[in-house]
Amino acid sequence: MRLPCLFPGLAVALLLGLAGVTLAALPALARMQLSALTLAIVLGMLLGNVVGDRLPATFAPGIAFAQRSLLRTGVVLYGLRISFQQITAIGPGALALDLAVVGSTLALGLWIGRRWLGLDRDTALLTACGSAICGAAAVLATERVLRAEPGKVAIAIASVVLFGTLNIFLYPQLYPHLGLAPLEFGVYAGATVHEVAQVVAVGNAIGPQATDTAVIVKLTRVLLLVPFLFLLGGWQARRGGERGAISVPWFALAFVGACAFNSLVALPPTLRARLLDLDTLLLATAMAALGLETRFARVRALGPKPLLLALLLFGWLAIGGYWLTRWLVG
Template sequence: MAFVDSRPASVFQSIPWLSGMALAAVLGALALWVSGSAWASAWHLSALTVAIVMGLVLGNGASSHLPASLTPGLGIAQRHLLRAGVVLYGLRLSFQDVAAVGAAGLLIDAVVVASTLGLGVWAGRRWFGLDRDTALLTAAGSAICGAAAVLAVERVIRPEAGKVTIAVATVVLFGTLNIFLYPQLYPHLGLDATAFGLYTGATVHEVAQVVAVASAIGPDTADAAVVVKLTRVLMLVPVLLVLGWRKARNGGERAMVVPWFALAFLGVVALNSVVAIPSSIRAALLALDTFLLATAMAALGVETRLSRLRALGPKPLFLAAVLFLWLSVGGYVLVRWLG
């Protein structure tokens, strides 16, 4: 007599993407916990940085033991959770904040973003011989909002995972350098506290790094820096739309590739501008946003092999160094001239 196994399949077997998603979520939650520790706070390590490092360690240290069944869930975490995280990021900004920056602040942000992207793509290809995707990702991380910008651009251009990871690594390296360098430069730049906040917000890579730099100077600097930085974040939307248009034109597609999550981000900014969201709900949504982005970063780290990063060589690092110098020196000139 033949026996039929009537045992129910496990939840992980019945839902193919669940195991990979669960792994990324656990790493994302662990990264949030670690980033809240005194040690991580002292080094200004964000949850996104911790998450990608954890993913890299697991993905490379235990790659032979990770089942292939993880792949679908890790891919979903990188794609869909990332988009949701970018959308919720809009809760950090309102159009009132943008108006508070003033015409000079908006102009400085626009020039910084456009010039850094242009220089990054041009120098990356002409000086260092990088492919367009690597140059663009590295430039986007420096120009707009660090790792979040790299991941958002990745959703439009769809490069190899290793190129995304190296771009994020350059943001972490040079943004961390800013945390130590900028407060030391402050007494020698001839800028008052508010103008230094404008300079910090317009040139430092990550939002968390901006907060770390500006808070070391004082509350007036911190207030100005965060508003200018978040206004710079808003410029992610037109950049993604232009990239979508270029992809359609260069790829021979009839319709423009519209990054709908970027428009949804803009919609959340608009909502945040007209609706007074209770502080408790706002705090919970921002915590969820950080968790979603950390989960996406962890999934990216697990899927990235260090051998692919070594194949790219030191050239992306050299490009990031050039952009770091441009932001530090060129941004200062802009603030003195236009601020």
């Protein structure tokens, strides 16, 4: 597809992404830990619903490009935040905890969402993976494999952002009553809080040891997105009747490659910071593009059940995750 065809929609999504990044840097919003991704999708949804069907058709190719190609590039660059040395440093107990939390949350999300609440597969799976792995980034990556409707993606992102934000206020209040040392609390927070930014906020409320440990455990949990996407791709292929075929998400392989590069090569700090800034902008632009195609009427049509599912998973992460931490780490 030629660049002139992409320019109108891509320019709008990029401007909204830049606005999200700029707003997230404002001191008042930074204290609230409202990430650029969250603000970008909100801005996109506002514009998309105000303009509605009056949005010119010429915008569609660029918006679709942002949702697909920019998103995948952003997921790949996200790997520069993780090194295999960090994963090794957390020890087998914390790694086992990450595996237990991700596996149990995905299983519970699908079971409760499908059996109890009667949700469709995509909505249940998107909400579950956002809660289990890494919030909005996991929902977006999973959407590229499922090719779910924008409204379902938006409600999954909104629900995990809502309850992940509650963690910022809840976890520091719980800390004195949990009987966990700062390091153990960092493991607990990293294994159970939704977004990386939220993990940082929770850890900072306790101290540097809790923060450092929480971020490492959380980034290790993020890496589990890769095997999840491979399993999901294989499941999709089997459901489609493609014997022996597995839909390999190439960006997941590239994500692992970026992690390996970050483990072996020490980039100059300034260059690394610029690449991470670019990554944030790419993901924010993809979120804005998603928001532009999300109509409130479609989200309302999904009803309160996705929010209830996210609430139940929030409770499982806080309570079940605590007991798993005591069992595997404490």
